[in-house]
Amino acid sequence: MKRIVVLSGAGISAESGLKTFRDSDGLWENYRIEDVATPQAWKKDRRLVLQFYNERRKQVKAAKPNAAHLALVQLEEKFEVHIVTQNIDDLHERAGSKKVLHLHGEILKSRSTMDPHLVYTIEKHELNEGEKCELGSQLRPHIVWFGEMVPALEYAAYIVSRADILIVVGTSLAVYPAAGLVNYVSPEANKYVVNPDPVVGELAGFKFINAKAGIGIPELVQELIKS
Numbered sequence: 667m668k669r670i671v672v673l674s675g676a677g678i679s680a681e682s683g684l685k686t687f688r689d690s691d692g693l694w695e696n697y698r699i700e701d702v703a704t705p706q707a708w709k710k711d712r713r714l715v716l717q718f719y720n721e722r723r724k725q726v727k728a729a730k731p732n733a734a735h736l737a738l739v740q741l742e743e744k745f746e747v748h749i750v751t752q753n754i755d756d757l758h759e760r761a762g763s764k765k766v767l768h769l770h771g772e773i774l775k776s777r778s779t780m781d782p783h784l785v786y787t788i789e790k791h792e793l794n795e796g797e798k799c800e801l802g803s804q805l806r807p808h809i810v811w812f813g814e815m816v817p818a819l820e821y822a823a824y825i826v827s828r829a830d831i832l833i834v835v836g837t838s839l840a841v842y843p844a845a846g847l848v849n850y851v852s853p854e855a856n857k858y859v860v861n862p863d864p865v866v867g868e869l870a871g872f873k874f875i876n877a878k879a880g881i882g883i884p885e886l887v888q889e890l891i892k893s
């Protein structure tokens with residue numbers, strides 16, 4: 667079975683109503699990234715950080731997978747498919763994709779500030795001050811903030827290196843180290859970018875499909891299934 671790896675970014679969830687950063691001109695839903703998505707922000711104003719992610723979680727829960735998320739699931743009939751996503755939403759899983767690796771964490775989970783291996787599902791919409799892990803430390807969102815290590819990076823690079831086909835969708839390739847993953851793909855792999863706008867840098871050997879994910883991905887999926 668040939669292996670397909672999909673590298674997805676915020677753009678694939680845009681048609682589900684979840685905004686990308688770039689939609690909002692450097693802000694994320696009217697917040698400055700430095701104020702809500704960095705370890706410094708957590709030290710300075712934990713309440714604001716929790717509020718920001720509580721709002722995002724509510725939006726994610728209300729959103730539904732779109733035609734792009736759903737089409738990618740069909741690929742599993744014919745290929746071994748791995749989704750490596752920068753997204754913190756669960757729309758790939760809710761669409762039905764079986765192997766999803768979240769590089770930047772998951773908004774529906776919390777984790778201990780004492781032991782990063784203690785990860786919990788957030789049952790309600792909110793995570794608030796005073797909610798603690800089993801060791802007694804405050805829980806934080808299970809998110810990789812700007813300036814933090816990306817623990818899944820090495821495994822993601824391994825997955826990309828084994829791809830026969832690589833599809834890059836909805837990412838500007840501007841956020842590192844995730845953007846560097848495209849460099850691990852084999853020169854022999856077939857490579858596609860689906861994006862209505864240009865991406866950062868030159869991607870030698872990639873076929874650029876200039877379309878929104880909701881149109882470009884279902885078309886590409888049909889082409890790959892027929893090939």
Ligand code: NAD
Nearest residue numbers: 675676677686687752753754755770836837838863878879
């Ligand atoms: P990004 O750097 O991946 O940029 C968004 C890209 O999506 C742009 O290239 C844009 O042209 C493209 N795009 C916009 N609409 C599209 C569509 N309909 N179809 C296909 N492509 C489309 O993403 P970002 O917004 O800069 O986010 C970077 C980080 O922020 C992510 O790595 C993630 O951790 C976080 N984030 C996550 C979500 C989410 O989980 N849904 C949303 C916003 C931000």
